[in-house]
Structures are given as C-alpha cells and as structure tokens.
Amino acid sequence: MQARRLKAALALAASAALAVGAAGCAKSERDGGDSGEAKTGGTFVFAGAGDPKNFDPIFNDDGESFRPVRQMFDTLITHKPGTAELEGGLAESWDHDAEGKVWTFKLRQGVKFHDGTPFNAAAVCYNFDRWYNMKGAAAQSQMIYYMDVFGGFAKNDSPDAGKSIYNKCEAKDDGTAVLTLNQYKGAFPGAFALTSLSIASPDALKKYDADTVKQNGDSFEYSAFANEHPVGTGPFIFGGWDKAKGEITLNRNPDYWGDKAKVDKLIIKIIKDENTRKQELRAGTVQGIDFPAPADRKALEGEGFNVINRPAFNILYLGINQKNPKLKDLRVRQAIAYALNRQQLVQTKGPGGTKVADQFMPDTVLGYAPDVQKYDYNPEKAKQLLKEAGAENLTLNFYYPTDVSRPYMPNPQEIFTVLANDLGAVGIKVNGVARPWNGGYKDDVQQFGKQDLHILGWTGDYNDPGNFVGTFFGRAKTEFGDAAMTEMFDAIAKADGTVDEAGKKAAWEQVNRDIAAKWLPAVPIWHAPPAIVVTKNVKGLVASPLTDERFNTVSVS
Structure with a gap:
C-alpha cells in the first residue's frame, strides 16, 4: 500500500536519531531510571533559567516556557522517553491516506481535562479550529510553530502569512478525529508531537478568553487562560505562578491517564543567574538544574551530582x-x-x-x-x-x-x-x-x-x-x-x-x-550536547535529546 510506504518513509526520518536518543535514555536509566523502588510523594524543585512567556502552548516556542507546559499538557503524538521515536500520546494510533493529506487519529478513551471535562474528538477539533481561526494580535504574537507547520490562518492579518495547509477537522465519533490538509507536508506526523500543538480544554479556553491577546508597543499581553488557568490533560495540574518569588507550582494529577507523577508537587524555581543555580543545587534547595556551563560538569560529577549529557540535536x-x-x-x-x-x-x-x-x-x-x-x-x-x-x-x-x-x-x-x-x-x-x-x-x-x-x-x-x-x-x-x-x-x-x-x-x-x-x-x-544535572537522591529522570523531559517519572528519596 502506498500509504504504508509513505508511513515507512516518514518513520525512517526519525530512525537516525534513535540511537542517539537511546544513549541519553540508557545513561538516565543507569543513573536511577529504576524508579519503582524509589520513594514516592514529596516535592521536586527544578531550577528554570528564565521566565516563561505564559502557559498557553500555542503562544510559545522556547524551552523555558515549554518546561512547565509539557508537564500540564499532552499532544496527540509524543516521543518515547529518551528518544526521538514517535509513539502514541492522546491518540493511541494514527494513519493517513496515500497522499498524506487525510490523517485519522484513534483517541484514548476515558481521558479527562484537569477541569473535569472529557477529552474527545470534538475537543481535538476545537483546538485545531482555534489555531486556524486566530486573528488580530493573537495571529501575530510569535505563533512561530503554527506558522511554520501550517503556513497561515483562515484570514491572514500579516503579509508574512501564506495560505494555510489546514482544511478541516471532523469528529467522526468521540474516539475518532479526522484531520484534512490541503497538501502533503513532510513535517507530519512528527509535528503532531510539537508542544505548541498540545490539546487544551475547550471549556477553559472559552471561559478564560484564551484568544484575547493585546499588543502594547513591542510586547503582547495574554489571557487569563495563558497566565492563570492553563488546563490540559497532563500529569501535573497548574497550582500558581508567584512572580514575586519566581516560582511555578504544579500539583500531581491523581486522575492522569498515563503513568501518574511520583511526586506530589513540582516546583519550577526561576533562577536567572547561573552561579546562583549551582549554589542552590549544592545547598539542596533545588534538586535539578539545566544546561550547566561546560567547565562545571566535571566538578559537579566529582561532587556526586548526576550529570546527564544529552546528545547534540x-x-x-x-x-x-x-x-x-x-x-x-x-x-x-x-x-x-x-x-x-x-x-x-x-x-x-x-x-x-x-x-x-x-x-x-x-x-x-x-x-x-x-x-x-x-x-x-x-x-x-x-x-x-x-x-x-x-x-x-x-x-x-x-x-x-x-x-x-x-x-x-x-x-x-x-x-x-x-x-x-x-x-x-x-x-x-x-x-x-x-x-x-x-x-x-x-x-x-x-x-x-x-x-x-x-x-x-x-x-x-x-x-x-x-x-x-x-x-x-x-x-x-x-x-x-x-x-x-x-x-x-x-x-x-x-x-x-x-x-x-x-x-x-x-x-x-x-x-x-x-x-x-x-x-x-x-x-x-x-x-553542542547539553547536560541536565540532578542531586543523587533524585531517581527516574529520563533525559531527552529533544530536551523534552517529563517529570512524572521523577521521585525524590
């Protein structure tokens, strides 16, 4: 079948990174991936290097924003931990026609958003239609990923946007979403794993005016959904962003459809100075830091910290x-x-x-x-x-x-x-x-x-x-x-x-x-191969070549 050959060809594009990704995974597992024996509960504090822009996935494109977003939201397709290999996320399986234009997703059943509303095909289509119909400041506020993948909106307000390859999304039934594109694009199926294309609660998007974006000079102001009420299906639930303290609090989602978080609470503590991040790691006030300076890696290893080098992707x-x-x-x-x-x-x-x-x-x-x-x-x-x-x-x-x-x-x-x-x-x-x-x-x-x-x-x-x-x-x-x-x-x-x-x-x-x-x-x-560092009492962290770490596997003993 031509469709099968197309799927095989697309899969080959990911295969080169798998050995690379597996190296990061193997390293992580050796250093404490057997988290089943580790203590559950408690709090994991990770040092972020900068402020997130907000928590609405579609309006972000940087790692500091994506770190908390990835803990709260899921995508239709995701990556096997520690690799660049695709696997099912909110979609258990997916397929396409021979031309690569019609994508059919078989969705997981029994999944709920954090606000209790059901996840289903209608919710998937609501999100895709939302992105496609963006206008005004929302359609210009650095929606880089959407533009790069889909090319444009239903009505373009910017001369930089072209004709969108998105055509429509149909909910055939609660468990089947069918996405139709105007043309084949090599980004798929990989792009369905983009954090920007995470699926959010339609009820929350409407309740908290998610599409209300205002431009003030050189900056943008985002909605209550983006800043105060992000609602996804992920293993952690938003608990607050204390900007004065520089702390983002995420709480364990007891109803998560996948592997439930092993810690009760995840705190991302924003520490912009690199030396201060190291000091707090050594003091034990944070249990993880990202991107240590090259000169610090050997010293941190010598002090007993677990320095996990990701492959350079x-x-x-x-x-x-x-x-x-x-x-x-x-x-x-x-x-x-x-x-x-x-x-x-x-x-x-x-x-x-x-x-x-x-x-x-x-x-x-x-x-x-x-x-x-x-x-x-x-x-x-x-x-x-x-x-x-x-x-x-x-x-x-x-x-x-x-x-x-x-x-x-x-x-x-x-x-x-x-x-x-x-x-x-x-x-x-x-x-x-x-x-x-x-x-x-x-x-x-x-x-x-x-x-x-x-x-x-x-x-x-x-x-x-x-x-x-x-x-x-x-x-x-x-x-x-x-x-x-x-x-x-x-x-x-x-x-x-x-x-x-x-x-x-x-x-x-x-x-x-x-x-x-x-x-x-x-x-x-x-x-450059980036590293991630955790204290020796942290188990279960799986480093990703995509810097796409999910903290639900982490425990602190």
Whole structure:
C-alpha cells in the first residue's frame, strides 16, 4: 500500500536519531531510571533559567516556557522517553491516506481535562479550529510553530502569512478525529508531537478568553487562560505562578491517564543567574538544574551530582538581518562567515563533544549534505570580500540575550564576546546590545528586527529537515529581514512537499547546498550536547535529546 510506504518513509526520518536518543535514555536509566523502588510523594524543585512567556502552548516556542507546559499538557503524538521515536500520546494510533493529506487519529478513551471535562474528538477539533481561526494580535504574537507547520490562518492579518495547509477537522465519533490538509507536508506526523500543538480544554479556553491577546508597543499581553488557568490533560495540574518569588507550582494529577507523577508537587524555581543555580543545587534547595556551563560538569560529577549529557540535536547560529542594506550583499555575509574562528570557539567555550556546524541541522537528519560550501576561518578572505563590497567601515548592532542559558548556547555573553572580537579583527565595528530573553531579546529580534546580527539557535522537536531548515528559512521572517528570498522559500516548500523518500533526501541536500553558497541568511556556529544535572537522591529522570523531559517519572528519596 502506498500509504504504508509513505508511513515507512516518514518513520525512517526519525530512525537516525534513535540511537542517539537511546544513549541519553540508557545513561538516565543507569543513573536511577529504576524508579519503582524509589520513594514516592514529596516535592521536586527544578531550577528554570528564565521566565516563561505564559502557559498557553500555542503562544510559545522556547524551552523555558515549554518546561512547565509539557508537564500540564499532552499532544496527540509524543516521543518515547529518551528518544526521538514517535509513539502514541492522546491518540493511541494514527494513519493517513496515500497522499498524506487525510490523517485519522484513534483517541484514548476515558481521558479527562484537569477541569473535569472529557477529552474527545470534538475537543481535538476545537483546538485545531482555534489555531486556524486566530486573528488580530493573537495571529501575530510569535505563533512561530503554527506558522511554520501550517503556513497561515483562515484570514491572514500579516503579509508574512501564506495560505494555510489546514482544511478541516471532523469528529467522526468521540474516539475518532479526522484531520484534512490541503497538501502533503513532510513535517507530519512528527509535528503532531510539537508542544505548541498540545490539546487544551475547550471549556477553559472559552471561559478564560484564551484568544484575547493585546499588543502594547513591542510586547503582547495574554489571557487569563495563558497566565492563570492553563488546563490540559497532563500529569501535573497548574497550582500558581508567584512572580514575586519566581516560582511555578504544579500539583500531581491523581486522575492522569498515563503513568501518574511520583511526586506530589513540582516546583519550577526561576533562577536567572547561573552561579546562583549551582549554589542552590549544592545547598539542596533545588534538586535539578539545566544546561550547566561546560567547565562545571566535571566538578559537579566529582561532587556526586548526576550529570546527564544529552546528545547534540541542536544548532547555534549567527543571524544576519538583511534589513540593513549593507548586509543584503552576499559578499558581506560571506565575509562575516569567514571572519569567525568557530573551531576556536568550540574548543574554548563549547561543552565536550561540541562540533563546528557547516549547515543548519545535525548530520543525523535526512537531507544533510556533506558537500556544502564551508567557511573555514580566513580573516584575510573576509577583509578582501568587505573591500570588494565597499563595506570596509561597517558598524553593526549585535544583539545577544541575558538571564538565560539555552541548550545550544550555555553562556550567551561569552559567545557574543568571542564572535564580536573575531568581527572586530577584520574591521567590523560591533555595538553589543544585551537584552533579557523573554520580554526583550526575542521580541526585538524576531518580532521587530531591531538587530543587525544576533545569536540564536534551536533544539529539534522531531527528526525532519523541515523542523530545522524549514523553521528558520521556509518563509519571510523579520529575524532575517529579506522577504525577497522567494527562491529559497520556494525551494524549501518543494523539498518539504516531496513525498518520495529518495526525492525528498535529494531536494533537501540541494537546499542545504544553496543556503550555504547562494543565500547565506545566517552562519551556522556549532552543535553542542547539553547536560541536565540532578542531586543523587533524585531517581527516574529520563533525559531527552529533544530536551523534552517529563517529570512524572521523577521521585525524590
């Protein structure tokens, strides 16, 4: 059957990451995965590195927001713990027609939302229809994942949005939801596991005005649902966000359909300073931290902490905003690439196992092209290109985030400093602009495009080239500032819509070659394996290559 071949081809895209993911899983299990013998109850306190934006899944795209969201909400499809392999979530099984346009989900029975309302096919369709019909500020408030996956809304308010591939969702019966797309897209079925596409209670969405989003200057205000009453089906229930104390409290859901949480309470304590996070870990006031600095890992292991290294399924890049006319010249962008001593950066600032990146996805992802044009460190070549372009006296505003550590970017200020020095060495003057991660940096960079250069990155959500290259460069984005790169957008859309596996692989390889040689909207920097650390009395944590940890398996003895 063609449909079966299509499903097999899609599954192959994930297989390359499974061995990688299994390594993280095996490490976790050796270090205490046998949680059945551990004490249950009590409280697990985990240190977050930054404030979440809010708790409405569709309005988020960053790890600090997703960490609490993942504990409260479920998706139709999820990943087997410790891997990038897909398995059933709220849907026990799924299938599609031969063209990959009609997706049928057989749903779990007896599942309830935290407010007691039943989970069923009508609830699934309500969520998909809600996303599709977003308008006004809600449709523009950085709904990055929805736009990247579906392409547009029923009525687009933004010129950046195109025609949505979403057509309709039908509840055939309580246990069967049928989603119809206008065209095949390579993101599926993996995209159904996106945290952004978590299923929320329709009653709560309506009761707490979830779609009421207001824009005030450079920022957005979200609803009571997003900030005070998030309601999903997950193993933890929202217990409050004390912004003054910087604590998010989640309580055990005794009626969870899956493996119930082993702790009674989960607290995510926001500690923005890295040294303070380490101090509280050592003092025992928190039992887990994420993304420790590379230099700290061996010391923490020596002190008896469990340091779990995840495989690198990510990318750090230097973004180039072509809103600046000087940066529209390919020679200038190539000069920037040649100016960066990325190998030295890897050796001095990267975690162990970090590798220089030459394209915008790991080599385990389908479509990786080993023969792309590479930009090895060559400051003389950089100076020559700047001279040819008439840009010898270039001054650029270089934005970088504060108060955050990301899996691909453990210390943004140190990375900025090294890259800025490299640029200065070839005659590019850099004005550094430091902005807080949420409520500053991301808005300035992705929403308003105030920067010339910036550092940002990505941890893959599922193993498909569209989740990396397509997310970054599949459509016009303020972050890169050139809506005229239609050749690139069209090439990515064609690759993403190729059903045949061999054809899809070849199309994505050519996209990667052309991004490096013809378009260069950004410079890939590195792939860095992030770590997560817990105290020795914490058992059952399963580290994820997608940084997609679920804390219902965790116990504290």
